[in-house]
Amino acid sequence: MPELPEVETIARGVDQRVRGDVIAQAWFSSHREPFKTRPEQQARGLEGRVILSVHRTGKHIVCELGALGAKPAARGKQEKGPEPTPEAQWIVHLGMTGRLLVTTPDGSMAPHTHARLSLASGRELRFVDPRRFGRLEFRDLGRKSGFAASGAEPLVIEAAEFAALFRGRRLAIKAALLNQNLLAGVGNIYADESLFRAGIRPLRMAGRLTRLELERLRTGLREVLEHAIRLGGSSVSDYVDADGVKGFFQLEHCVYQRAEHPCRRCETPIRRIVVAGRGTHFCPKCQR
């Protein structure tokens, strides 16, 4: 299931391949879901627009779109030409099983393809999502404000702000980590892995954690996310990047989906419980 590192990997890959390309034609499946904006409206808004950039916010992939003829800023260049102002955004949430792929038009259509954007370069940007938990949204920035995740970014949040998120919260820290209104981008895998790094049991009440524990959690979370991004994300279920390539972080999971396996640190068998309706994995000895 795509979380922050997987979404980051996909957004980077898609950005590399489609930045500056023009959306010639947009096609959407006739399923009721997964559209936050009506498909006809999305198609109308997308066709003829230039993709200025693609980036990640929380678990969302945001495509910044400009008017035909707008020149995107070159990636990673120092020379700062005037940044073209986006006119619109196409926002993709992958849900559990969503994929955003850049393909050639002759590439066979995967089952459950819900959107195909034909690009002027001849390539196609495709959204595939068997379980339809993903969401597609179009925002006209002339009418609406730009997309912003409601929660804080775990990669940049400072200690004081992080601690304040959990103050007075009477719920399990695991459940709090999954709440996108507090932190944007953390899902089940990295919640479990960061709690292991911090040595904190998932059922501990969020508001009762000490300053020291919260700081271990903040740094553990950041480390585990950064490490996973370097490895291209975790491939559990059917996650693949923009090229359809799997990531490697799943080989380094310490607790996630390792129930009954020995802890990598102390060899105690990893336990699995259910917290907030989610499978939750922890080491009963290393996590207190």
Add this chain to the structure above:
DNA sequence: ACAGGCTCCTGCAGGC
């Protein structure tokens, strides 16, 4: 306001 539970959806694993 906040917390917890239910719902959506399909693929896959496990049991008989």
Add this chain to the structure above:
DNA sequence: TGCCTGCAGGAGCCTG
């Protein structure tokens, strides 16, 4: 071998 059941989970919605 093949069918059936149950489970996985992000986030929006409803309820207490």
